[in-house]
Amino acid sequence: MTKQLTQAEIVRKSLKKRYRKEKRFRAYGILAIAIALSALLILFTDIIGKGYSGFMKTSLNLEVVLDGEVMYLDDPTDPRQVKMADFVEPLVQALMREIPNATDANREAVRKLINPYASADLRDALKENPEWLNTTRKMSFLAHSDVDVYSKHAGDKAYSIKLSPQQQEWVNMLKDKGVIETSFNDVFFKGGDSRDPAKAGIMGAVVGSLLTMFVTLVLSFPIGVAAAIYLEEFAPKNRLTDFIEVNINNLAAVPSIIFGLLGLAVFINLFGMPRSVPVVGGMVLTLMTLPTIIISSRAAIKSVPPSIREAAEGIGASKMQVVLHHVLPLAMPGMLTGSIIGMAQALGETAPLLLIGMVAFIVDVPGGFFDSATVLPVQVFLWAGSPELAFIERASAAIMVLLSFLIGMNALAIWLRKRLERRW
Template identity: 75%
Template sequence: MNNQQQAELVRQSLKRRYRKERRFRLYGILAIAIALAALVTLFADIIGKGYTGFIKTTITLEVPLDPQTMYLEDATDKDAFNMADFKAPLLTALHNVLPETGKGDNRDLGHLLSSYAANKVRDTLEADLSLLGTTQTMSFLVSDDVSVYVKHADDPNYSIQLSEKQQRWVDRLQERGIIQNSFNDVFFENGDSRDPGHAGVLGAIVGSLLTMVVTLLLSFPIGVAAAIYLEEFAPQNRLTDFIEVNINNLAAVPSIIFGLLGLAVFINLFGLPRSVPLVGGLVLTLMTLPTIIISSRAAIKSVPPSIREAAEGIGASRMQVVLHHVLPLALPGMLTGSIIGMAQALGETAPLLLIGMVAFIVDVPSGFVDSATVLPVQIFLWAGSPELAFIERASAAIMVLLTFLIAMNALAIWLRRRLERRW
């Protein structure tokens, strides 16, 4: 074989190699494109269903607080006040803005307002009895059926529950600006409710934060201490090998197993109350510990041996080497792994369902032993509700949860870059 033939073989081999490289690069680009398309589709679906959850529909009425209409002869009499008809002024106000309606339409008119509208009239009078006999401009949430109609009248995925007559009333009130949409502050100020219009995520957010505080205070110091001991001080024998294997296996255990463990140990054995952030934090600590230990050990291993050797060369003890030299350099990786583990714990539902955090909780928790729920469980409850208005509530809560998760991952990246030391 002459030199020309050898050169041709080399060229053909290079061409095949370059073709394979181009194909491999194309496969990588295609995989990234598919992943991005799936991500865009997911976010588009969630945002498309959930953005209306951040919008509330209200109706503004001139409400005549007539004591005769409410059958309230003596407002100072507590029994008479409790027996008063606080819905009557609302019907009168609706008749005033819809003069074509009559008494026979009272039932259909009442369905335009939220079930809590009469309670607002009552609370207003209870706070200031001097308003009795006056006309007040008041805003109320509309009923769930009206809210769905106003937001999704053209969406075939939503079934409109209003009659044609009620739809004409709502259209007329919208044209006159009596029914309006605005930012849904109720969603961030209230806890859960049977009425979708009054349901909010404040209780779930506070419950999640309290649970995460317990998880962080327990999992981070325990996980870091375990990683330091296993990596720097533990002797290499069968016992430590057994512990390392089990830590790695625990990281792959389904989260519901940790829920069963928490139910058996913390609730049944120790008698701790169900559905409280303290127990939820303990369960999530068990689930998060393997992730923190593994990431912390990897961060410690990444510290060059020359750092240890230099510290030992100037007379530092083993503990001083670890605390003053190894730990500061490994801390960014430890924090990153811990925050990612916390973000994973924030999105967990299965272990918390088993310890009772699936309960219907209306009040916002004020402590670690108050009944509470968390965002993933709140989403689970709303997603299984039959009311159409809860669909947008669930999607909006998913957007809130994703915001927290993205923020936690961004914090992990920022901390790593901020604290990272180069050598």
């Protein structure tokens, strides 16, 4: 009896020890998840905290007297007169009328509150509406980037305020009068890159990313699926195919910058293709994405039960018919999921595109696959390295847009997997 009680105590102690280990293991897992979520929360908080103001713009609402004598302009439709005309002076005069204590002595300080591109906007407006000449119009222009920074980040030590105390006083007064106001930054979503932060936009980078991703998808998906089908269904099992499989797995772990060097050496130096164009960027990203698509497609093909193949062969289907009519449709959801994840990875790549010249300063929105372009990650890289602190919020806002694309693509992959997957 005593011996039995002793063995029971031993078992009880062993169970207690095992339960403690399980609790510790569970606690370690919860701690790891908590650390990861905390890091993610800090990252998103920092990005959103710096980037939300990038979706806002600061504008000047002015009553502009479009006096032809002041602008030295008689005919807004005459290119020669437009080229020689002064479109800055009407803006300066309009702003000085809103500032009671502004004099000719501080005219230059007033002018620095106006965005450098405002005169170009006034010129374009007059060219489109010649009848406006010698009239007074209520017009809205972008404020100077220093005014934009002050309006959004006054008191924030992370941003240096470049306005003088007098200019800050003017800005506060103009905000109270409604001359300066903050609104949704449609310029950020309409234009391309610019030297002026207030005028900088992401449309050029977004279009460049879409064109590059289209080339990547058109090339990588059919090639990757065809390679996976051949290796899994038709290739003989020998040393050569084993060598190919091992190298495909190794290529999936190769740093992306290596593919950039390969694209630079082959597509640009050897074939003489142009730099900084979406078609070359798409081809480079295709090389990088192919291993991921091949591996995921092979895994999807392997997941199709052998009974499907045996049943098709039993009714007289050829090997090609078995693959095309039965295996491929059932494996397609997994292939699509792997391809979308590979495309999402390619969308966030910067290093290979830097090497093929897609780091160029691109102002115009690309209109085709052979137009000079950049992509969102490279645009973020350029703005993050700019000496202008106003580009910090633009870079953070662009990161938020890029993350939205990536989250959307991953959500689409999850939805397709849940929607189309078959359970055996």
